[in-house]
Amino acid sequence: MSTRVTATVTVPGENGLHLVPCSLIAQNATAFSCEIRISKGDRNADARNIFDLMTLAAGQGAQLLLEATGDQANEAVQSLVQLFESGFNGHSHRTHP
Helix, strand or coil, rough: CCEEEEEEEEEECCCCCCCCHHHHHHHCCCCCCEEEEEEEEEEEECCCCHHHCCCCCCCCCEEEEEECCCCCHHHHHHHHHHHHHHHCCCCCCCCCC
């Protein structure tokens, strides 16, 4: 039987899931062997696909459901939850001086 793990996260940052956060999510997801889906309402996306993630149109404060199935599902969900909680490690669109 496959392991299935879910968690709900809130999208941080004033710009929501734009290219940088989607890229970080996809990079994170590729480190795990399980299938990882992210859902917002009736839309869902493959966590490894940046463009798929962008179709979620998830703005700041949106609630997303993370769902991983298979080996490493628990580790994958924990890693993604930490990524969201960190605000994507402080990455933003702003340029630094």
